[in-house]
Amino acid sequence: MNLRVIPFISVSLxxxxxxxxxxxxxxxxxxxxxxARASMxxxxxxxxxxxxxxxxxxxxxxxxxxxxAAQSVEIHTMSMTADHVMRxxxxxxxxxxxxxxxxxxPGDGYHLMLLGLKASLKAGDQLPLTLTFKKAGKVETSxxxxxxxxxxxxxxxxEHHHH
Numbered sequence: 001m002n003l004r005v006i007p008f009i010s011v012s013l014x015x016x017x018x019x020x021x022x023x024x025x026x027x028x029x030x031x032x033x034x035x036a037r038a039s040m041x042x043x044x045x046x047x048x049x050x051x052x053x054x055x056x057x058x059x060x061x062x063x064x065x066x067x068x069a070a071q072s073v074e075i076h077t078m079s080m081t082a083d084h085v086m087r088x089x090x091x092x093x094x095x096x097x098x099x100x101x102x103x104x105x106p107g108d109g110y111h112l113m114l115l116g117l118k119a120s121l122k123a124g125d126q127l128p129l130t131l132t133f134k135k136a137g138k139v140e141t142s143x144x145x146x147x148x149x150x151x152x153x154x155x156x157x158x159e160h161h162h163h
Contacts, residue, residue, distance in 0.1 A: 022144060027136030028056025029096065034129060034143045036114065037106070039121040046121050048073075048112040048129065048143050049104035054096040061134040062094040067143070069127040071116025078108055093134070123147040 024031040034050040054060055065073040078088045086107075094102060094110055104110045112129075114121075121127075125145040132138045 022142060024139050024141045026131065026133050026139035027060070028054055028058070029060055029133055029136045029139075030055055031131065031139065031141055034141050036121050036127070036143050036145050037148050038123045038145055039117065041120050043120060044115070044117050046070075046114040046117055047076075047106065048114055048127075049106065050112075050141075051101065051103045052094065052096055053101040054098055057098050058135065059098055060096045060136055062096065062131060063092070063134050064132045065112050065129060066132075067114060067127055067129045069118055069143075070114040071118075073129070074113045074115060075110065076113045077110050080108075096133075121145045 022033060024034075030051075030053040032051040032053070034048060036046050036048040039046045052062060062075065065075065067073050074090045075092070075094060076088055077091050078086060081087055090113075091110075096102065102110060104112070114127075123145055127143040127145065129141045129143050130138055131141060
């Protein structure tokens with residue numbers, strides 16, 4: 001291997017890592033990988049996901065979220081009922097106990113509902129998102145819009161958004 005290429009490769013890998021790293025902090029709260037899935041043309045709502053980790057010794061709570069990309073952002077939870085029906089409902093916040101980690105993911109648990117989207121979510125887009133915590137305060141983040149992985153994801157997403 002040509003030794004002159006090594007510094008170029010190292011710098012390139014570092015720059016790629018910086019471009020892909022999208023984690024944020026608000027006090028003791030670590031926010032990692034905020035993302036949304038691309039939406040269908042004309043779709044007026046979407047879901048955003050992220051990981052919240054309280055690295056502190058005191059509890060905190062995510063109490064609101066907002067984005068100029070949507071008329072409103074609501075905190076939702078999804079769960080399966082005893083009769084095997086998936087239910088989604090808005091919640092007032094997400095409590096984060098000390099040392100607790102909450103991973104939002106499609107189809108289960110918490111997510112952020114983007115209502116009244118001003119434009120379709122396209123893979124590669126970045127959307128501003130402000131998260132507000134009861135103790136840690138506000139933090140500005142960016143949601144990275146990712147490509148849907150499968151055709152079934154599109155169908156499930158469309159079904160989910162007829163809210």
